[in-house]
Amino acid sequence: MVSSKTNKKKNDVIKFSKMLNDKKLSALRSGNISVRHNNGFLITPSGKKYSSLKVKDIVFVSLDGKYEKKYKPSSEWRFHQDIYIKKKDAQAIVHTHSTNATALSVHKKPIPAFHYMVALAGGNDIKCAKYATYGTRELSKNILKALNNRKACLIANHGQIVFDKNLPDAFELAQEVENLSLQYITALKLGKPKILSLKEMNKVIKKAKNYKRD
Numbered sequence: 001m002v003s004s005k006t007n008k009k010k011n012d013v014i015k016f017s018k019m020l021n022d023k024k025l026s027a028l029r030s031g032n033i034s035v036r037h038n039n040g041f042l043i044t045p046s047g048k049k050y051s052s053l054k055v056k057d058i059v060f061v062s063l064d065g066k067y068e069k070k071y072k073p074s075s076e077w078r079f080h081q082d083i084y085i086k087k088k089d090a091q092a093i094v095h096t097h098s099t100n101a102t103a104l105s106v107h108k109k110p111i112p113a114f115h116y117m118v119a120l121a122g123g124n125d126i127k128c129a130k131y132a133t134y135g136t137r138e139l140s141k142n143i144l145k146a147l148n149n150r151k152a153c154l155i156a157n158h159g160q161i162v163f164d165k166n167l168p169d170a171f172e173l174a175q176e177v178e179n180l181s182l183q184y185i186t187a188l189k190l191g192k193p194k195i196l197s198l199k200e201m202n203k204v205i206k207k208a209k210n211y212k213r214d
């Protein structure tokens, strides 16, 4: 029998998946969301529109990559699996093809410290993971490299991915990455932006770690 705790988590995944559309982070069925659960994670299914998601559609995948045959997790479940294995503090993952983050990812450039809010991702820049075919182990490896000491990164020619200690925080961070991407693109139109020093960013990173939500 499925526990009410499991159902609550599945409902949270559905709630935030629908918000991907509402908040314009991902259109139709692109992107995916998961939360850590028992010895694995609960993830959005493959190829379903978020607007039609039901509790029974959310798939449990174990940390060793097993799931019931009748279910089909998102085709990108492998990088969720690898992040949960490698990042012990990851409790939720949001991956989107949001427009501005994707636009930047096509240029394979990190987002530098043009704004102090970049520190929310954990460092003095937001890196861009090297391109590999979606759903492959190679892409997982590239993403984990870009997530070294970070909670968010761009993925070349693809989009962005973030993890955090719970789903609301991960979702907010994905929104922030999208917002920073738009601001950075806008700033670039006016010329070369002024970048904050490493010393200043280290100060902000320290503050951001103690930052509590109101």
Ligand SMILES: [Zn+2]
Residues within 6 Å of the ligand: 030, 031, 076, 095, 096, 097, 134, 158, 159
């Ligand atoms: Zn994707």
